[in-house]
Amino acid sequence: MRPPPATTMAGMENTSTRRSGQALLVFGLLVVAANLRASLTGVGPLLDQVQADLGLAPAAAGLLNTLPLLAFGLLSPMVPRLAARWGAERLLGGALVVLTVGIAVRWLPSAVGLFAGTVLIGAGIAVGNVLLPSLIRRDFPAKMGLLTSAYATVMGGVAAVASGVAVPISQSAPGGWYTALGCWIVLAVVSIVLWIPQMRAPQHAAQAIRRSRLPWGSPLAWAVTAFMGLQSLGFYVIVTWLPQVFQDNGVSPAAAGWLLFLFQAVAVLTSLAVPGVLRWAKARDQRALAAVCSAILLVGYAGLFVSPGLALLWSVVLGLGGGACLVLALAFFGMRAQDASSAGALSAMAQSIGYLLAAVGPVIVGLLHTVSSGWRAPIMLMIVAAAAQTVVSFVAGRGTVRASEERPLPERASLRSR
Known part of the structure; x- marks a missing residue:
């Protein structure tokens, strides 16, 4: 038999190389996603220890959860412009470095290090929040639903683990809660190493010179x-106050913590099912799906209002709706955009407003609880928010955003070395 032509062999090698490169990119994106919540969700279970060791007032301790959300809201609008100038891969690599430095600074035994590190962590995560939907839209347009679900699942799963292991690590490891917060530097360093090949790869010139x-x-x-803002508001209100709602209705603190873990676990499992439903739904129309998932959240809040003693049931219901709505909110950035550049712009806009709303949500709920001396008024607020999200979903679930394009950047400023 004659050997296959050289052109055929070269084509096979190119295909194999391209597939390997895509697999490495997907793996890198998922490891990046694993870093986008873990260093934040581990803080809540340790707040009592942090307050006691550093002598922080409750309001100051609350800033540890609020500062990252403020960073998300304030920095997100800047990300598309920075990505257009420096390249999305390089910018994301830089953000991972900032995140790693933030975790290291927060490991220092001082209040200044704790807050400064938290700000740096929020800045690094803000960039990743905006860029991941844009990169998925650019490199995997036919698999947006699947990969969005995958990275949301990884992000949520690692975040749930981080909240679960925070206290055990603080009790057994040298350094206590400092080590419990600082140990996530290992995952951050791994993500940098895995992302280096993407920073060195030739940039997509057609996408890079546009913004x-x-x-x-x-x-x-x-x-x-x-839609993004309302579902984010719901998530951060739940992770902040749901255990307290349960405790005030007779649930022990330990059981309330496990119920919060159950909420997050159900949300992660639900996010795995969304891609299949998206494939079943019409390609450009997710209105019914978004409305049903938002209505599930509405049922969960209404159940809390009517019968808060059924804590297990409402944790599951809220997890079902919350997990699905998160994946849909992230998927909308790519599905409603014309291309990767407009996906980044839409992501920046939605996340800037959305996370600012999420930052004030737990504060407003806490104030309502104080003023009304109970949870009925705060839960009613969440019922209204879920109802508004259900209405908004009928608009957000279909169509294409027509974003105006800015002038191209100079090629030497936007393209990496070839």
Whole structure:
């Protein structure tokens, strides 16, 4: 038999190399996603220890959860412009370095290190929040639902583990809670190492020299932003106050903590099912799916209002709705955008407003609880928020945002060495 032509062999090698490169990119994206919540969700279970050791007032301790959300909201609009200038891969690599430095600084035994590190961590995560949907839209347009679900699942799963192991690590490891917060530097360093090949790879020139303005004038973009903001508000209110709601209705503190873990676990498992449902649904129309998932959240809040003693049931129901809505909110950035550049702009807009809303949500709920001396008024607020999210989903679930494009950047400033 004659050997296969050289062109055929070269084509096979190119295909194999391309597949290996795509597999490495997917793995890198998932490891990056694993870093986007773990260093934050481990703080809550340790707040009592942090307050006692550093002598922090409750309001100051609360900033440890609020500062990252403020960083998300304030920095997100800047990310598309920075990505257009430096390249998405390089910017994401830099963000991982900032995140790693933040974890290291927070490991220092002082209040200044704790807060400074938290700000750096929030800045690094803000960049990753915006860029991951854009990179998935650019490199895997046919698999947006699957990969969005995958990275949301990894992000949520590692976050749940981080909240679960924080106290045991603080009790057994040298350094106590400092080590419990600082141990996540290992995962951050691994993500940097795995992302280095992407920083060295040739940049997509057609995408790199373009940048889109944030679509502030688009009604559809505002609907996507509202959907993102309302579901983020619900998540951070739940992780902040749900255990206290249960405790005030007769559940022990330990059981309330496990119920919060159950909420997160159900949300992670639900996010795994969303890609299959998205494939079943119409390609460009997710209105019914988004409305049903939002309505499930509404049922969960209404159940808490009517019968808060059924803690196990409502933890599961809220997890079902919350996990699905998170994946949909992230998927909308790519599904509603024309291309990767506009996906980044839409992501920046939605996450800036969304996380600012999420930052004030737990504060407002806490104030309502104080003023009303109970949980009925705060839960009613969440019922209204879920109802509004259900209405918004009928707009956010279909269409394409028409974002205006800014002038191209100089090629030497936006392209990496070839």
